[in-house]
Amino acid sequence: MNINPMAIMALQQKLGTFKQEHPRVLPFLGAVKDSAMDIGTIIDMKVTTTDGVEKQCNIKITQNDIDIFQTLMNINNAQ
Helix, strand or coil: CCCCHHHHHHHHHHHHHHHHHCCCHHHHHHHHHHHCCCCCCEEEEEEECCCCCEEEEEEECCHHHHHHHHHHHHHHHCC
16 A cells, blocks of 8 residues: 555644644543454444534444544544
8 A cells, every 4th residue: 555645744734733722632532542442342423514514323333443543643633
């Protein structure tokens, strides 16, 4: 697999912007990572659109999910 350094840099920039616009999300995810990110943990997600429509789903965490999450957190820590 080839990794495009420019794509990684763009992702880091976007993550920095996300962090500024939503300052509570990454600390929350960090707390979850430290205390609740185990295989079998269920993450429940709910979205409410601007017109009030709700959509909800959940996922049961796998080792692959944990690996992806750790990779994303490492990209964030590299900034």
